Amino acid sequence: MEDISCDVLVVGAGPAGSMTAKWAARHGAQVVMLEKRQEIGSPVRCGEGISKSWLPEVGITPSPRWINVEVEGARIFSPSEKVMEINEKHAGNEVGYVVERDAFDKALAIDAANAGTTILLKTHATGVLKEDGKVRGVRAKHFGEPFTIRAKVTVGADGFESQMGRWAGLPTNLQLRDMDSCLQYRMTNVDCDARYCDFYLGKVAPGGYVWIFPKGEGIANVGIGVQVSQVKSAAEVKSYLDRWIQKHPGYAKGKTIDMVGGGVSISQPVKQSVLPGFLLVGDAARMIDPLTGGGIANGCIAGKIAGEVAARAVQSGDASLEALLEYDRRWRQALEEKLLRNWIAKEKLVSLPDATFDKIIDALSGVKLEKLSVLNILKAVRDKYPEVTQEFEAFL
Amino acid sequence: MPGKRDRHIDSFGETCISCGACVGICPLNCIYLDEWRIGFDEDVCTRCGICVRACPVGAITIA
Numbered sequence A: 001m002e003d004i005s006c007d008v009l010v011v012g013a014g015p016a017g018s019m020t021a022k023w024a025a026r027h028g029a030q031v032v033m034l035e036k037r038q039e040i041g042s043p044v045r046c047g048e049g050i051s052k053s054w055l056p057e058v059g060i061t062p063s064p065r066w067i068n069v070e071v072e073g074a075r076i077f078s079p080s081e082k083v084m085e086i087n088e089k090h091a092g093n094e095v096g097y098v099v100e101r102d103a104f105d106k107a108l109a110i111d112a113a114n115a116g117t118t119i120l121l122k123t124h125a126t127g128v129l130k131e132d133g134k135v136r137g138v139r140a141k142h143f144g145e146p147f148t149i150r151a152k153v154t155v156g157a158d159g160f161e162s163q164m165g166r167w168a169g170l171p172t173n174l175q176l177r178d179m180d181s182c183l184q185y186r187m188t189n190v191d192c193d194a195r196y197c198d199f200y201l202g203k204v205a206p207g208g209y210v211w212i213f214p215k216g217e218g219i220a221n222v223g224i225g226v227q228v229s230q231v232k233s234a235a236e237v238k239s240y241l242d243r244w245i246q247k248h249p250g251y252a253k254g255k256t257i258d259m260v261g262g263g264v265s266i267s268q269p270v271k272q273s274v275l276p277g278f279l280l281v282g283d284a285a286r287m288i289d290p291l292t293g294g295g296i297a298n299g300c301i302a303g304k305i306a307g308e309v310a311a312r313a314v315q316s317g318d319a320s321l322e323a324l325l326e327y328d329r330r331w332r333q334a335l336e337e338k339l340l341r342n343w344i345a346k347e348k349l350v351s352l353p354d355a356t357f358d359k360i361i362d363a364l365s366g367v368k369l370e371k372l373s374v375l376n377i378l379k380a381v382r383d384k385y386p387e388v389t390q391e392f393e394a395f396l
Numbered sequence B: 001m002p003g004k005r006d007r008h009i010d011s012f013g014e015t016c017i018s019c020g021a022c023v024g025i026c027p028l029n030c031i032y033l034d035e036w037r038i039g040f041d042e043d044v045c046t047r048c049g050i051c052v053r054a055c056p057v058g059a060i061t062i063a
């Protein structure tokens, strides 16, 4: 393959990459997006649950092509399976759709293509080109054939497994405690309630949770995340999930038709997301919500900002650190406060004994929360079990 | 005495589900996942075992 050049180069065609590409192209940049897979969005590495509230602000119109089920709420189960229900009104649109993630990712890539992005599949970035301290593009392989792509702005949107950040020189390394190892089965013939996304907390999934997201017609995504620092032996994550399923007859009778895994960061976001000529976006920049493990919304929100800032840098001929720092400022303004708040809450939750989870859920099962937030939850728990929230006084 | 580096690290195709969890956590960034195949840079890998714990299905062994 011949060497090529472009204005903005996006590595990775997940939600964050496609949003970056779309908004950069819309603002007049000539954009190339690389994806190592042969099919965008597939295989799906995702529970497929998203909320609705953020979609309009990033220009995504809900479509039956990717909405699978619209849920009414979420249910949180304590270790002794006390239930707390959060319905949509109280959750302030925090719950919403279970999507077909492959169709969703493709829809975003189509938007990017319609805005003018060139998409190269089966194209694996293998290293970053750096000259005079500036990132100038990447080395890549297209159908196994090496070539280089030069760009005025290069964007790393290569997901959890990101190597772009490290190649470019940004520290994105994670500690064992900063990551949940995940496994999910798509199961059919299960007794799930299609009105709810269900979450099971406690020792069933140390430092994470078991999730059941309904896909309709007795099909559900049944998955688990376990904090890696709490994993003692190989394949333990799978054992936890299998054990949970065996203990729940409504799921034990089901049949698995698909199996996916993956890593989810539960860390704080990266301290630095920008270098001269380079931006890092989405999971690659550790923008996943460390409490919920959800990262699609944040990746899209940051992607839109990245696209706008990259296009402006191209237009003004200035892709210096100072110019690109606008991206860093804007995504932090949009996301960082909640990310940090939820990170602190997660730090407490990963080591909570089962008895405390039971108390928290018990305290919450009776109350109607105006809006689902860490603060509101803590206040409600304090009313019934003040001893439980002592450690959280800083929040209250 | 065989050194650490003499230990072999392997991921078995029959078990690996190409999920990328090990790639994201390896402190030396020495695991590669093209679309389906996982590979290690044996010269860089220190056999620290972190990837073994991060793998949800136990596909990596160090022996």
Ligand SMILES: Cc1cc2nc3c(=O)[nH]c(=O)nc-3n(C[C@H](O)[C@H](O)[C@H](O)COP(=O)(O)OP(=O)(O)OC[C@H]3O[C@@H](n4cnc5c(N)ncnc54)[C@H](O)[C@@H]3O)c2cc1C
Pocket (backbone or CB within 6 Å): A011, A012, A013, A014, A015, A016, A017, A034, A035, A036, A037, A041, A045, A046, A047, A048, A049, A050, A123, A124, A125, A126, A157, A158, A159, A160, A161, A162, A163, A182, A183, A184, A223, A260, A261, A262, A263, A264, A281, A282, A283, A284, A288, A293, A294, A295, A296, A297, A299
């Ligand atoms: C099991 C599991 C369940 C999850 N469930 C949910 C959920 O229910 N809701 C939610 O909001 N989030 C969920 N997440 C998180 C969510 O999947 C991510 O936050 C989201 O995919 C981030 O988007 P992204 O664009 O940053 O990265 P990705 O979607 O991972 O996209 C990165 C893309 O880059 C490509 N790529 C990587 N390296 C290269 C390279 N060198 N060259 C070319 N291409 C490359 C990859 O193939 C991939 O297509 C879950 C994650 C896991 C693992």
Ligand code: SF4
Pocket (backbone or CB within 6 Å): B009, B025, B026, B027, B028, B029, B030, B031, B040, B044, B045, B046, B047, B048, B049, B050, B051, B052
């Ligand atoms: S053993 Fe350690 S250094 Fe080697 S591949 Fe695994 S995580 Fe990386």
Ligand code: SF4
Pocket (backbone or CB within 6 Å): A261, B011, B015, B016, B017, B018, B019, B020, B021, B022, B023, B033, B038, B054, B055, B056, B057, B058, B059, B060
């Ligand atoms: S973590 Fe395990 S299953 Fe996932 S890519 Fe690595 S070796 Fe394969």
